[in-house]
Amino acid sequence: MELRxxxxxxxxxxSQSGRWKQDFGPKVNFKxxxxxxxxxxxxPDFVCFILDRFKTVDKLLDFSPVELCHLQYDSxxxxxxxxxxxxxxxxxxxxxxxxxxxxxxLTLTSxxxxxxxxxxxxxxxxxxxxxxxxxxxxxxxxxREDVQGVRLALTFRELSAEFLDGGKFEDVGRQLxxxxxxxxxxx
Numbered sequence: 575m576e577l578r579x580x581x582x583x584x585x586x587x588x589s590q591s592g593r594w595k596q597d598f599g600p601k602v603n604f605k606x607x608x609x610x611x612x613x614x615x616x617x618p619d620f621v622c623f624i625l626d627r628f629k630t631v632d633k634l635l636d637f638s639p640v641e642l643c644h645l646q647y648d649s650x651x652x653x654x655x656x657x658x659x660x661x662x663x664x665x666x667x668x669x670x671x672x673x674x675x676x677x678x679x680l681t682l683t684s685x686x687x688x689x690x691x692x693x694x695x696x697x698x699x700x701x702x703x704x705x706x707x708x709x710x711x712x713x714x715x716x717x718r719e720d721v722q723g724v725r726l727a728l729t730f731r732e733l734s735a736e737f738l739d740g741g742k743f744e745d746v747g748r749q750l751x752x753x754x755x756x757x758x759x760x761x
Contacts, residue, residue: 578674580620581644581726592651599641599731600750604661611749616756617642624672624728633703634670639730640750641665647678647716647725654721657683657713660704666732669704673697676723682712 586594601613617625621642628634647653660669673696680694680702692712696702704714716725737747 577620578726580618584618586646589645591655592648592653593655594646594648596644597641599643602664604663607663609664609743609746609750611746611753614640614750614753616753616758619757619759621728622757624730628670628730631701631703633705634668637668637670637730637732638751638754639670639732640754641731643727643729643731645727645729646675647721647727649721649723652718653716653725654718655716657681657715659710659713660731662710662734664734664737666734666737667705667709668732669709670730671702671704672728673700673702674726674728676721676725678716678722678725679720680714681717681720682708682714684712686711 581596584596586596589595598617599614601610602608625639628637645655647655675698677695677697680696682692682694684690684692694702708714733747733750735741737743737750741747
């Protein structure tokens with residue numbers, strides 16, 4: 575509960591489909607493909623233990639996130655998120671999300687000739703890592719009927735290859751990785 579109190583002590587911004595959000599990362603214009611690294615002031619100190627814990631998860635041993643997005647879903651607001659694939663230009667091969675608050679279900683739908691649907695239960699305090707085909711070929715969503723109470727998603731994103739050494743935007747990537755080491759005390 576301490577983590578939730580710290581998160582809730584910060585201002586929320588209204589987002590789409592009844593969600594509220596808090597962003598810690600660069601300012602990005604995905605249509606123009608522009609990134610402002612100077613807008614990223616580091617991660618809040620209250621998530622340092624999560625970043626440390628990631629180092630104990632095999633799939634995340636070399637995970638270096640540069641963005642954290644808190645999304646709050648509330649059944650009273652009819653919150654949901656439409657099927658989507660997260661951006662691939664800036665964001666890399668893994669998305670790590672921690673589910674807090676009420677349990678929910680992540681729905682993934684395959685693309686292609688034979689459509690399939692996979693419903694993944696997300697219990698409170700669970701971690702899901704979308705990677706490989708789940709990251710790039712299975713749009714995911716949270717259906718309105720799967721939000722029963724208040725759910726908080728903490729999603730961490732890493733950089734794509736274009737922003738790493740040898741990539742077209744490696745200088746910007748280096749700035750973001752440096753800023754990701756910063757910790758800001760918010761509370």
